[in-house]
Amino acid sequence: MMTIEELNGVKAKMADLVQVRKVVREQGELLASKTGYRKQVLVCGGTGCTSSGSKKVIAALEESLKKHGLEDEILVVRTGCFGLCSLGPIMIVYPEGCFYSQMTPEHVETVVENHLKNGNVVKELLYAETVHEDGSIISLNETNFYKKQMRIALRNCGVIDPENIEEAIGVDAYQALAKVLTTMTPDDVVNCLLESGLRGRGGGGFPTGKKWAFAKASQGDIKYVCCNADEGDPGAFMDRSILEGDPHSIIEAMAIAGYTIGAHQGYVYIRAEYPIAVERLSIALTQAREHGLLGKNIFGTGFDFDIEIRLGAGAFVCGEETALMTSIEGHRGEPRPRPPFPAIKGLFGKPTVLNNVETYANIPQIILKGSEWYSSIGTEKSKGTKVFALGGKITNVGLVEIPMGTTLREIVEEIGGGIPNGKKFKAAQTGGPSGGCISAENIDTPIDYDNLIALGSMMGSGGLIILDEDTCMVDISKFYLEFTVDESCGKCTPCRIGTRRLLQLLEKITSGNGEMEDLDKIEELATHMKNSSLCALGQSAPNPILSTLAHFRQEYIDHIVSKKCTAGVCKALLAYEIDPEKCKGCTKCARNCPVGAISGKVKEVHTIDKTKCIKCGVCQKNCNFDAIYVK
Amino acid sequence: MDSLQNAFKGTEAQERELKEVIAKHKDTPGCLMPVLQEAQGIYGYLPIEVQTMIADGLGISLSEVYGVATFYSQFSLTPKGKHRISVCLGTACYVKGADKVLAEVENRLGIKSGECTPDGLFSLDSCRCVGACGLAPVMMIGEDVYGKMTPDQVDKILDKYMQEEGGAES
Numbered sequence: 001m002m003t004i005e006e007l008n009g010v011k012a013k014m015a016d017l018v019q020v021r022k023v024v025r026e027q028g029e030l031l032a033s034k035t036g037y038r039k040q041v042l043v044c045g046g047t048g049c050t051s052s053g054s055k056k057v058i059a060a061l062e063e064s065l066k067k068h069g070l071e072d073e074i075l076v077v078r079t080g081c082f083g084l085c086s087l088g089p090i091m092i093v094y095p096e097g098c099f100y101s102q103m104t105p106e107h108v109e110t111v112v113e114n115h116l117k118n119g120n121v122v123k124e125l126l127y128a129e130t131v132h133e134d135g136s137i138i139s140l141n142e143t144n145f146y147k148k149q150m151r152i153a154l155r156n157c158g159v160i161d162p163e164n165i166e167e168a169i170g171v172d173a174y175q176a177l178a179k180v181l182t183t184m185t186p187d188d189v190v191n192c193l194l195e196s197g198l199r200g201r202g203g204g205g206f207p208t209g210k211k212w213a214f215a216k217a218s219q220g221d222i223k224y225v226c227c228n229a230d231e232g233d234p235g236a237f238m239d240r241s242i243l244e245g246d247p248h249s250i251i252e253a254m255a256i257a258g259y260t261i262g263a264h265q266g267y268v269y270i271r272a273e274y275p276i277a278v279e280r281l282s283i284a285l286t287q288a289r290e291h292g293l294l295g296k297n298i299f300g301t302g303f304d305f306d307i308e309i310r311l312g313a314g315a316f317v318c319g320e321e322t323a324l325m326t327s328i329e330g331h332r333g334e335p336r337p338r339p340p341f342p343a344i345k346g347l348f349g350k351p352t353v354l355n356n357v358e359t360y361a362n363i364p365q366i367i368l369k370g371s372e373w374y375s376s377i378g379t380e381k382s383k384g385t386k387v388f389a390l391g392g393k394i395t396n397v398g399l400v401e402i403p404m405g406t407t408l409r410e411i412v413e414e415i416g417g418g419i420p421n422g423k424k425f426k427a428a429q430t431g432g433p434s435g436g437c438i439s440a441e442n443i444d445t446p447i448d449y450d451n452l453i454a455l456g457s458m459m460g461s462g463g464l465i466i467l468d469e470d471t472c473m474v475d476i477s478k479f480y481l482e483f484t485v486d487e488s489c490g491k492c493t494p495c496r497i498g499t500r501r502l503l504q505l506l507e508k509i510t511s512g513n514g515e516m517e518d519l520d521k522i523e524e525l526a527t528h529m530k531n532s533s534l535c536a537l538g539q540s541a542p543n544p545i546l547s548t549l550a551h552f553r554q555e556y557i558d559h560i561v562s563k564k565c566t567a568g569v570c571k572a573l574l575a576y577e578i579d580p581e582k583c584k585g586c587t588k589c590a591r592n593c594p595v596g597a598i599s600g601k602v603k604e605v606h607t608i609d610k611t612k613c614i615k616c617g618v619c620q621k622n623c624n625f626d627a628i629y630v631k
Numbered sequence: 632m633d634s635l636q637n638a639f640k641g642t643e644a645q646e647r648e649l650k651e652v653i654a655k656h657k658d659t660p661g662c663l664m665p666v667l668q669e670a671q672g673i674y675g676y677l678p679i680e681v682q683t684m685i686a687d688g689l690g691i692s693l694s695e696v697y698g699v700a701t702f703y704s705q706f707s708l709t710p711k712g713k714h715r716i717s718v719c720l721g722t723a724c725y726v727k728g729a730d731k732v733l734a735e736v737e738n739r740l741g742i743k744s745g746e747c748t749p750d751g752l753f754s755l756d757s758c759r760c761v762g763a764c765g766l767a768p769v770m771m772i773g774e775d776v777y778g779k780m781t782p783d784q785v786d787k788i789l790d791k792y793m794q795e796e797g798g799a800e801s
Contacts, residue, residue: 051763051776085765234721237762272668272705273761311668313703330661332702348660391723391764398765432722465722479725483759
């Protein structure tokens, strides 16, 4: 068992070491002198950077430091995600805060020799935005990408080594649990959450305090706390990053939930597709047990709590709370009707609190800093911050955490760095397969739960995919419908048959056979599905179509009436043409055409036989004169 | 040919290992999923023979085991290739052209997503978001991640694995 004094002892021991990574340069240098390490090098070990080779970078770094005899002066820390995934592998040197991007083992050697050994920053390897024209360097937090962000849920991601519990304790881990267990009653915790205005970050936006209050009020000797880490929205990865970068915040918050509702056992249901997150969470659980922060009699207060990991097996519907619990029970992950709600009858039939990862990650900070602090951030009905996984056609792909009420324009143009290749912003998709698209005319809407719903989309878990003019909105609806058809569990008819019928109608439109009345059929069917599906998957499955129909109706009409896909995506509606002005008659296209659809003599303009053309695009790709275009 | 290829070839060692797994989990509530996951780790897939052993071991019906094994996309009832290719079709990858990458792999290997090449070398699946959206579009072969893919890179990457194979045989 660890006492609170011992916890504070570890915190004091580690404080300077981790603080170096959080303060401005001058203070950092002062602090660094007290830590025993002249410099600290943080390398991202999140999934994004690991995929782009950060393991090799770390190995090269350690080897090079040894070669130069620097291994005792310079500390290497493998952290979780910094957020700017498109620039990986990322490496940051403190106390300067120099942000090296797209590192390779060769680059590492250069940085070690010049910067770490001789003190000369290697400017050409820094993230370009951190180097001013006059040669001066700014730190990460001053760049456009980070400046507008406010990191609460992600506060420790990219700051600490998630596999070292002492570093986590150095940045206040388990302080909130200590405070709750020694100075707060369960009612105090519930009230604190209610006053903070925290709403569930998994998509629904239900007030967390209320959820806990219901579960607390439920009668029963055995209750459970669950964490939903089955992040199924394709394109959202904030929960994974939190588990990879700061697993102790989740463990701590679940223990707080256990104390509040009277539960002693927690389950984290996590996607098996997230091996790094599973591993880091397992390590964190083991370390927490070794330090007595999980298990019997935590901090000597008589409170017992432990957590077990359950791996999901790839079913999107298991993100729905009742389906998730059915899956933990070892069955097919099918949802069941509510009520009874999980707070009354949840896992194994017992009262259960279930929150998503990001929701939990906020809680220790709310307990420590108070509900007033938290409710001062955000908009009237949506408090705090939201993490978005920014992806698609945007320059800075990565994780961003912004105060509620930030506009989409700020996210796209400032934080995201705009659309690459000079293309125009067309829409932003939020909420994944359950959400919808926000069009350019609404780009100045402040983002919060209610505004997004008013626009026909939803917050969802936080995927934010930017679409440019080359994206066909009918095709993107079809993409999401294909997803929900695959993932519909089949238990209720409106969802099982409805999604399939919607997809057939969309396929009819994209193949050039659509009729105007299909749009009415889509809208009617969508309404039925929303009203009569058993769970949120079926109820929200029509959203991608309905929102694109609302904001991009003309595009559907173009597909149906003019048989035209303006974005040039829907193959059946495309026609390849040869521009007679540009064609030199080189015969290359005719030679490469796999079906012999192109004819023409040498040095004469060629033509495409549209009855033979399979629209493979080989001719366009091979033309040296840009003479082939899509109509 | 098909039946020959798919005939169950479990060893006694594998069966012993499976029985240990069953014994370890038997008394935990909701243990079927972890048992199936570990069983797939042992055998590489979950043929009917393995499902039967699990049903007998846990004292539940085969239909219940089959129901769970077929519900989740992670579980496979057919063997996978030596190199498991999976092309991410998450949204971020899709809008950046992952469908074209998948089509190119299908074209090159002559199999559809969800199938295995006749020589057992490659199996192909699409998956939903590996979470490396910064590298979209992403393709994975075993544990190796290939980011920022274009269809014309497919040939070169697959060649590498085929050559390794050729080299190993000669």
